[in-house]
Amino acid sequence: xxxxxxxxxxxxxxxxxxxxxKVSPGCKHCYAEAFAERWRGIKGHPYEQGFNLRLWPxxxxxxxxxxxxxxxFVNSMSDLFHKDVPDEFIGKVFDVMRQANWHIFQxxxxxxxxxRAWSNTYFCSSDYPPNGKHVWPEHVWAGVSxxxxxxxxxxxxxxxxxxxxxxxxxxxxxxxxxxDSSLLEGIHWVIVGGESGPSxxxxxxxxxxxxxxxxRQHCVKFFFKQWGAHTPDGRRVGKKxxxxxxxxxxxxxxxxxxxxxx
Numbered sequence: 001x002x003x004x005x006x007x008x009x010x011x012x013x014x015x016x017x018x019x020x021x022k023v024s025p026g027c028k029h030c031y032a033e034a035f036a037e038r039w040r041g042i043k044g045h046p047y048e049q050g051f052n053l054r055l056w057p058x059x060x061x062x063x064x065x066x067x068x069x070x071x072x073f074v075n076s077m078s079d080l081f082h083k084d085v086p087d088e089f090i091g092k093v094f095d096v097m098r099q100a101n102w103h104i105f106q107x108x109x110x111x112x113x114x115x116r117a118w119s120n121t122y123f124c125s126s127d128y129p130p131n132g133k134h135v136w137p138e139h140v141w142a143g144v145s146x147x148x149x150x151x152x153x154x155x156x157x158x159x160x161x162x163x164x165x166x167x168x169x170x171x172x173x174x175x176x177x178x179x180d181s182s183l184l185e186g187i188h189w190v191i192v193g194g195e196s197g198p199s200x201x202x203x204x205x206x207x208x209x210x211x212x213x214x215x216r217q218h219c220v221k222f223f224f225k226q227w228g229a230h231t232p233d234g235r236r237v238g239k240k241x242x243x244x245x246x247x248x249x250x251x252x253x254x255x256x257x258x259x260x261x262x
C-alpha cells in the first residue's frame with residue numbers, strides 16, 4: 001500500500017484486503033504473492049501471514065485522509081471480490097469510496113461474476129448501503145483482467161456492472177485476444193502489458209497491435225503499460241530496458257473525459 005505508486009496507470013494503491021488465491025494462468029507468476037511470501041513468518045510485518053487473505057479494517061479510512069485528488073488502485077495486493085471477503089466488508093469499502101468522492105477508484109478483479117452478483121444485491125437491497133444511496137459511484141471504475149481469449153467471458157459479467165467507467169487489463173498478455181464490437185460495448189478503456197519478472201512469458205507484438213486496432217475501431221481509450229521482460233523481438237532484457245514504446249510512442253490514454261467526480 002502506498003500513498004503514491006509507480007504503476008503507470010494509477011497514482012496510489014490502497015489495500016484494505018491483502019492476500020489472494022490463483023484462478024487462471026495470469027496468476028502463475030503473481031508479483032503480489034512473490035512480494036508477500038518473502039515476509040512470511042516475520043513477526044510484526046504486515047505480511048507475516050504471507051499471501052494468506054487478510055482483512056485490514058484499520059486501513060478503510062485511509063483515502064479520506066488523502067486530500068489531494070488522485071487515481072487509487074484498490075487492492076493491488078488482493079482481489080476485493082475474492083470468495084473469502086465478506087459482503088459486509090466489500091460494502092464498507094464502497095462506503096469509503098463513496099465518501100471520498102474527490103478521488104477516482106480503480107477496481108480490478110479476476111472474479112467479475114461475484115462483482116456482478118454483489119453489485120446487483122448491494123445496489124438494489126434496502127439493507128445496503130446504510131446511507132440509502134443505491135447508485136454505483138461515478139468515480140469508481142470497474143475493471144477485469146483478461147490474459148487470453150479463454151477468459152473473455154469475464155467481460156460479459158463486467159458489462160452488467162453499473163459502473164460509469166468499465167475497463168479491461170490485458171496483463172500479462174499471454175495470447176491473442178479478439179475484442180469484437182459486442183465485447184467492447186460499454187467498455188471505455190483497455191490496458192495492455194507484457195509480463196515481467198524472472199519467469200516472465202513473452203508477449204507477441206502482433207497481439208498488441210491487434211488490440212490497438214480494435215480499440216481504434218471502436219473509439220475505446222488505449223493504454224500500453226509495458227513490453228515486460230522481453231523486447232518485441234523476443235529478447236529477454238528486463239522490464240526497464242524493454243520499455244513501453246509501441247509504434248515509436250507511448251500510449252497513455254485515459255477515459256477521464258468520460259466521467260465526472262462529484
